[in-house]
Amino acid sequence: MSLPQSVRLVEVGPRDGLQNEKQPISVADKVRLVDDLTAAGLSYIEVGSFVSPKWVPQMAGSAEVFAGIQHKPGVTYAALAPNLKGFEAALAAGVKEVAVFAAASEAFSQKNINCSIKESLERFVPVMDAAREHGIRVRGYVSCVLGCPYQGEVDLQQVAAVAAELDAMGCYEVSLGDTIGVGTAGQTRRLFETVAAKVPRERLAGHFHDTYGQALANIYASLLEGIAVFDSSVAGLGGCPYAKGATGNVASEDVLYLLDGLGIHSGIAMDALIAAGQRICALLDKPNGSRVARARLARG
Numbered sequence: 001m002s003l004p005q006s007v008r009l010v011e012v013g014p015r016d017g018l019q020n021e022k023q024p025i026s027v028a029d030k031v032r033l034v035d036d037l038t039a040a041g042l043s044y045i046e047v048g049s050f051v052s053p054k055w056v057p058q059m060a061g062s063a064e065v066f067a068g069i070q071h072k073p074g075v076t077y078a079a080l081a082p083n084l085k086g087f088e089a090a091l092a093a094g095v096k097e098v099a100v101f102a103a104a105s106e107a108f109s110q111k112n113i114n115c116s117i118k119e120s121l122e123r124f125v126p127v128m129d130a131a132r133e134h135g136i137r138v139r140g141y142v143s144c145v146l147g148c149p150y151q152g153e154v155d156l157q158q159v160a161a162v163a164a165e166l167d168a169m170g171c172y173e174v175s176l177g178d179t180i181g182v183g184t185a186g187q188t189r190r191l192f193e194t195v196a197a198k199v200p201r202e203r204l205a206g207h208f209h210d211t212y213g214q215a216l217a218n219i220y221a222s223l224l225e226g227i228a229v230f231d232s233s234v235a236g237l238g239g240c241p242y243a244k245g246a247t248g249n250v251a252s253e254d255v256l257y258l259l260d261g262l263g264i265h266s267g268i269a270m271d272a273l274i275a276a277g278q279r280i281c282a283l284l285d286k287p288n289g290s291r292v293a294r295a296r297l298a299r300g
């Protein structure tokens with residue numbers, strides 16, 4: 001299979017990246033991050049989550065963040081919504097695209113959203129109905145596709161079954177998440193081969209955390225499988241509050257470098273992206289998780 005000619009990056013830094021941060025981050029700083037990412041040319045930014053603030057306190061101000069950001073025409077600004085309550089809050093905040101999130105592991109589903117996989121899918125039905133009514137597009141996530149922090153191995157047929165359910169209920173795209181970043185390139189190819197038997201490749205995306213340093217290899221393996229949408233996080237920010245020890249997503253800057261090297265178009269400006277990552281890392285007082293950013297900054 002030949003490599004895709006263009007790739008869409010879904011920037012999840014403001015949501016997946018920041019949700020795990022313990023220190024308070026002001027609405028103004030979150031707004032600045034999203035605006036910086038818009039300026040860098042990202043066409044899709046996951047801005048926040050409409051989840052329980054008791055479960056994920058850092059995402060509590062998501063409505064204010066949506067109210068504060070610049071909405072550039074042609075850019076999608078999305079939010080997570082785990083249930084109808086979250087969807088209604090997102091709608092009230094003017095959100096035009098939401099994402100629902102399920103898991104391929106029962107144990108993770110319970111820890112993350114306090115219900116079984118089956119119950120979570122049932123919860124999404126009214127969300128999908130309301131979204132259809134209001135003309136809101138819905139993206140789907142499946143977590144723990146290559147391993148679970150609680151149950152270990154995950155059956156790829158189970159991943160395919162959950163992805164197929166999300167697809168059938170109307171998610172226009174399903175993102176497969178290696179939540180704890182344990183997967184390897186060979187497993188990634190088998191993952192997409194298996195899931196593509198049930199959901200067409202053009203409706204699948206890859207979401208790789210970089211805990212074991214395999215995320216770029218997994219993205220390359222996914223490209224070879226014909227996948228053309230990847231989630232990434234500026235400066236490699238993040239981790240999941242319900243996946244202890246998992247590091248952030250693959251850094252957007254590093255994915256961009258890979259794509260540029262392959263001649264694959266993404267429309268993103270590297271210098272502006274690096275500047276956005278540096279600004280948020282300075283604010284959080286943490287090292288930049290992008291190797292490309294560190295190398296470029298060291299070069300001066």
Ligand SMILES: CC(C)(COP(=O)([O-])OP(=O)([O-])OC[C@H]1O[C@@H](n2cnc3c(N)ncnc32)[C@H](O)[C@@H]1OP(=O)([O-])[O-])[C@@H](O)C(=O)NCCC(=O)NCCSC(=O)C[C@@](C)(O)CC(=O)[O-]
Binds near residue numbers: 051085141142239
């Ligand atoms: C799903 C629930 C709400 C169930 O939580 P629950 O406790 O079972 O919910 P409930 O329906 O029993 O309600 C309990 C309380 O929460 C409130 N509530 C109920 N729903 C909402 C809502 N939407 N927004 C705000 N509040 C809400 C509700 O009103 C009530 O308030 P109280 O009466 O106690 O004051 C909870 O488990 C939750 O919010 N979980 C969020 C988990 C989360 O955000 N995880 C991180 C994102 S997923 C991820 O990172 C993985 C991904 C996507 O990146 C891909 C990958 O890497 O794998």
